[in-house]
Amino acid sequence: MMLRILGLALLLLSTQAVANSPYLPTPTHDTVPPVLPARLHKAVLIVSKTNAFRHIEHIPHSNDVLSQISASLGRQSFVTENAAVFNDAQLRRFSVVVLNSASGDFLTAGQREAFARFVARGGGVVALHAAGDSSHVAPWYVDTIIGTRFIGHPLGRDQFQPAAVTIADPTHPVMAGVQLPWAPRDEWYSFATSPAAKGMTVLARIDEQSYRPGKIAMGADHPVIWINSRTRGRVVYSALGHTPEAYDDPNYRLILTNAIRWAAKR
Known part of the structure; x- marks a missing residue:
């Protein structure tokens, strides 16, 4: 009996630890839109709402960098974790939505429909890192923003490795000015298939010979940056x-600058 009680206590403590983890916030859906600054026009909306894994290490800094980049392009920016901003009236005040490791099912059905209308009328999207992981399951989002299915990344001592990035389309504006060779240290995502199979255009790939992808190797065609040419x-x-x-x-930083600039032009 004592062992059973101890086991239940340990289970309760571990469950509470997971529930209280800053990496796994309690999923929420926002219903009251934020108040936007006056005279916000053709701005950049930076969203880091997380209903799944939260990248607490990079989000504060990357939000600052994305705001700085927007300013360097002469555009105002608005940073929020309130997904109720995805409504027709407020989205019309932005040219680009940056999904900064936004994860999980962070949009309601109505908010997702407003986002779809934003893209359909020419709004730009720059989606980063966890915005393309497996926590996203809504068909429109997967088909329009990702175009493939995330299957994992190396773990343990291999989670963060330098890897050589190669440019697949050096003529595209998003890749303009990138200096090679380039082997940043990062967490390298693998995907079930290349998004090119769904009509997307791959701009950059990872050279799998330059790092240890493990059992989730994709071979010669391992994309890391791409665009949706169908929208x-x-x-x-x-x-x-x-x-x-x-x-x-x-x-x-140059790629992010190029991407926001390019996405802002219909």
Whole structure:
């Protein structure tokens, strides 16, 4: 009996620890939109809402960097974790939505429909890192923003490794000015298939010979940055960016700058 009580106590403590983990916030859906600053027009909306794994290390810093990049492009930005901003009236005040490791089912059905209308009328999207992981299951989101299925990343001592990034389309504006060779240290996502199979255009790949992908190796075609060429709105996804240091890398800052600039142009 004593062992059973001890076991139940340990289970309760472990469950509470998971529930209280800053990496796994309690999922919520927002219903009251934020108050936007006056005269916000053609701005950049930066959203780091997380209803699944939360990248607590990089989100504060990367939100600051993304705001700085927006300012350098002459655009106002608004940073929020209130997904109720995904409504037609407020989205019309933005040219680009940046999904900064937004994870999980963070949009209600109505908010997702407003987001779909935003893209359909030409709104741009820059989705980063966890915005493309397996916690996203809504069909429109998967088909439009990701185009494939995340299957994992190396773990243990191999979770963070330098890997060589190769440019698949050096003529595309998102990749303009990137200096090679480039081997950033990051958490390298693998996917079930290349998004090119769904009509997307791969801009950059990872050279699997330059790191240890383990059992989730994809072979010669291992994409890391791509665009959705099938939408009126310009959609960019980058799997890079787990660590805060990634956003201080000159090449990655340039890619993010290029991506926001490109996505803002219908």
